[in-house]
Amino acid sequence: xxxxxxxxxxxxxxxxxxxxxxxxxxxxxxxxxxxxxxxxxxxxxxxxxxxxxxxxxxxxxxxxxxxxxxxxxxxxxxxxxxxxxxxxxxxxxxxxxxxxxxxxxxxxxxxxxxxxxxxxxxxxxxxxxxxxxxxxxxxxxxxxxxxxxxxxxxxxxxxxxxxxxxxxxxxxxxxxxxxxxxxxxxxxxxxxxxxxxxxxxxxxxxxxxxxxxxxxxxxxxxxxxxxxxxxxxxxxxxxxxxxxxxxxxxxxxxxxxxxxxxxxxxxxxxxxxxxxxxxxxxxxxxxxxxxxxxxxxxxxxxxxxxxxxxxxxxxxxxxxxxxxxxxxxx
Numbered sequence: 419x420x421x422x423x424x425x426x427x428x429x430x431x432x433x434x435x436x437x438x439x440x441x442x443x444x445x446x447x448x449x450x451x452x453x454x455x456x457x458x459x460x461x462x463x464x465x466x467x468x469x470x471x472x473x474x475x476x477x478x479x480x481x482x483x484x485x486x487x488x489x490x491x492x493x494x495x496x497x498x499x500x501x502x503x504x505x506x507x508x509x510x511x512x513x514x515x516x517x518x519x520x521x522x523x524x525x526x527x528x529x530x531x532x533x534x535x536x537x538x539x540x541x542x543x544x545x546x547x548x549x550x551x552x553x554x555x556x557x558x559x560x561x562x563x564x565x566x567x568x569x570x571x572x573x574x575x576x577x578x579x580x581x582x583x584x585x586x587x588x589x590x591x592x593x594x595x596x597x598x599x600x601x602x603x604x605x606x607x608x609x610x611x612x613x614x615x616x617x618x619x620x621x622x623x624x625x626x627x628x629x630x631x632x633x634x635x636x637x638x639x640x641x642x643x644x645x646x647x648x649x650x651x652x653x654x655x656x657x658x659x660x661x662x663x664x665x666x667x668x669x670x671x672x673x674x675x676x677x678x679x680x681x682x683x684x685x686x687x688x689x690x691x692x693x694x695x696x697x698x699x700x701x702x703x704x705x706x707x708x709x710x711x712x713x714x715x716x717x718x719x720x721x722x723x724x725x726x727x728x729x730x731x732x733x734x735x736x737x738x739x740x741x742x743x744x745x746x747x748x
Contacts, residue, residue, distance in 0.1 A: 431461040431541060432513060432520040436505035437528050438468040441477040443663070444528040448481070448491060451526075454537040455490050461537075462520070463491045464509040468499040501633035501683070502612065511627060519619045525638075527613040531661040533558075539658040540616045543604070551621040551650025552642055554610025555658035565662060566597040567611040568654035571643060572691065577704040581711025584718075607654050608646070612638035614660045624648040629694075633683040636691040643695060677729040685739035698741060705740040712736070 433451065437444045444465060455461045467475050475495050482491050494509055506525055513519065522544055524537065540553055557565040570576065575594035579587060588595060598607065615638060625644040628637050642652050692701035712733060719726055729735075737743060 430520040431458050431522050431524060431537065432509075433461065433463040433524045433526055433537075434466060434506050434509045435463065435526050435528050436466045436468055436502060437470065437474055437478065438499060438505075439470045439472050439474060440528045441470075441472075441474040444474070444478055445481045447526065447528050447530055447532070448478075448487065449485075450530075450532040451537075452485075452487070453534065454532055457535075457538050458541060460520075461490060465491065465493045466505040466509050467493060467495045468501075468505045469496050470499075500630055501637075503628035503632050503637040504630045507627045507630060510622070514619065514622055514627075521619075523617045523619065523622075525612055525615040525617070526660075527662065529663040530557075530613055531663075532614075533659040533661065536614070536658045536660050540614075540655055543653070543655045543657075544616060544618065547653070549651065550653050551618050551624075551645050552610065552652040553616050553655050553658075554652075555614035555660040556654070556656040557611060557613055557660055557662040560661060560663070564600050565611075565664065566600060567613070567662075568598050568601055568605070568607040569596050569609050569611075569639075570594065570598060571608045572596055572639065572704075574700065574704045574707055578707035578711045581708035581713075581715065583711070583715050601654055601656065603656065605654050606651055609639050609642035609652055610654055611662075613662045614658070618650075621645050621648075621650050624650065631690060632687045634681075634687065635684050636687040640691055640695065677727060679730045680732065680735060682739075685735060689739060689741060689744065693741065698745075701741045705736075705742065709733075709737065709740070 435444060435447060448463065448465075451463060455463070465478055467478070475493055479493055482488055482493070496505065496508055498504075510523060513523075522541060524540070526532070536555055540555065543553055544550060554567055557567040559565060570593075573594050575591050576596045579591045579595055601607075625641065625648055628641050632640065645652065689701065692704050696704075716726075716733065718724070
């Protein structure tokens, strides 16, 4: 249990940004945060550097000194790169054990630009809805295109749909498709993108910190699922607008570029999510349905001469990282 602490629900906000070899993105994010910080009293930012080894710490600290941001930004340099959850937990853990708590924690990607009123909208929403544990922003591309950022939990139905990619099946399984139709108003949802995610301290008391066995991807899905099990709801707040430069911090899913081979940690995270939350047999069925669906898509694409825009070696990598193969290896 967290120690008894007084919370000021109208002001205190702690923002955590995890940097890994993206110092200029982090600096640009901090620049966008400056007017927002002035609008929310006692807001603090902790930049966690996940052992970048590329002078990120020096570059960011130099900018902080030049801009005079030392009163609201600090850097926490890690000697280990443990991934997204690890980096966020490194900043959050000591705060949870301290004498006072912020009213809210905000997890923010370094590849984001916070638009005017984005943080105020999130804080106001949380102040007005004390039973909501987690909320997320509307994410946009540089050109104003709205990105999906309110989602449903992954399931065997959604995995089959993701593999098959057939319009009529997607319509039939619409209640299970992970990426919802982009909402235009505030709404409850299963999970929201970790690129801009506000969390009550009480959620950490109920759930614990984020699972560090996820290096990257699925950690926010898992966290929102654990929070839901403990009775906390998750909401999407479109009034909070944040530009998200997709894939700039991770190098995965960059738009308008040739798809890159998915990293090992993506498959590890996906497999962990299904086994942890649904068990081995459910994970096996999810893998089988994705594989069956994707092989069907492959056959259809050859017959219809459709271009394959998937990451290279996707089928091979998926099979080698499926629960069928990894169970034999382990």
